[in-house]
Amino acid sequence: MKKKETFIYGVLLGVLGIVLFSSKAVMVKLAYRYxxxxxxxxxxRMLFAFPFYVVIAYVYRNEKQEITQRKDYLWLVFFGFVGYYLASYFDFVGLTYIKASLERIILFIYPTIVLLFNKLFLKKAITKLQKLAILITYIGIIITFGSEVSISGSNTYLGGFFVLLSAVTYASYLVGSGWLIPKFGVMRFTAFAMLVSCICVFVHYGLFSRVDILNYPWQVYALGLCIAVFATVIPSFLxxxxIKLINSSNFAVVAGIGPxxxxxxxxxxLNESLxxxxxxxxxxxISGILLISKRKEN
Incomplete structure (x- = not known):
């Protein structure tokens, strides 16, 4: 596959992954009704996702990879802890206070954070095309959510703060994954990182929760399964x-489709108006995403 075709393919996979990830906020809000x-x-979410990642980790245990060192595994554990445990937890808490659309506009600051982290820690320059695409997508976000954002009350500020923390931690994961994926391979890295996240959630629940997890209506478990499969497992690999095909900086721009x-x-x-x-x-x-997809060089 030619370099340009590979890049466009990576953009399309990124868009599909973001679309599936975006369904999480809506399904979580539906579950909160119970x-x-x-x-x-x-x-x-993690209980239903855990078996999938165990199977995938085993199947791809010998996936082709670069030479890894002990510190690479420590970084993998760290980014698994930060990326899908802390980021998910902060996001879920934030969604208890604010609506899905407001959550998305706050969370969408992470592309800028990704570009900043790449520049600070990986010494990657921010290109003019990336700057332009970021600007266009942000203009679109401002237009889209301009009439939606209404901050009122301490709970809204608290929810926004938790979602902001989610954006920072998720951006850290994206930067780390761009660096570690070549070392472990796409499937192995994703499966291992997600298994770390699952274990962190299990430990957190065991230590701090006194809620009977088996005492909810069947709709909650159906939504949990859908979140696990369609808003976690599948998009995490996509x-x-x-990221492997287009790098984390360009993926951050493509993620503009999420809100x-x-x-x-x-x-x-959720019966919200359009x-x-x-x-x-x-x-x-969408025009910003099309702009970044026309990039000829990775």
Whole structure:
């Protein structure tokens, strides 16, 4: 596959992964209608996802990789802890206080954080094309959510703070995965990192929760399974493959489709309204993604 075709393929996989990831916020909000707490919801997500990652880790145990050192495994554990444990926990807590659309606009600051982390720690320059694409996608986000953001009350500020923490920790994971994936291979790295995250959630729940996880309506478990498969397992691998093909900086720009997807899903499943400005913002964000997809060199 030619370099340009590979890049476009990576962009498409990234978009699909982000679309699936974006469905998480909506499904979590649906589950919260049944009075489940954030930690219990996160536990269900990881319980259902755990067997998939065990099987994948075993199947790809001999995946081709670069030479790894002990410190690489320590970094893998660290990014597994930060990326899908802390980031997910902060996000789930934040969603108990704010609506899905507001969560997405706050979370969307992570592309800028990724570019900054890449520059600070990996000495990667921010190209003019990346700057332009980021600017266009942010303009789209501002247009889309301009009429949606209404901060009122301490709980909203608290929820926004937790989602901000989620953005920072997830950006750290994206940067780390871009560096470690070549060492472990896409499938092995993703499976191992997610297994670390699952174990962290299990330990957290065992130490701090006194909630009976078997005492919820069947709808909660159905949503937990859907979140695990369609908003966790599948997109986690799609994102890792995309990062390998286009690098974490470009993936951060592609992720601009996430907030728009959340709005559309919120309209369908949470009965939120869709305005003309949101449609315009959607088109602007998509134009930014198309711009970055035209990059000829990786």
């Amino acid at each position: 009075n489940i707490d954030a930690l219990s919801m996160l536990l269900l 994102v890792s493959i995309s 728009i997807t959340t709005i559309i899903l919120a309209v369908i499943f 305005t003309v400005l949101q449609v315009v913002g959607t088109l602007v964000v």
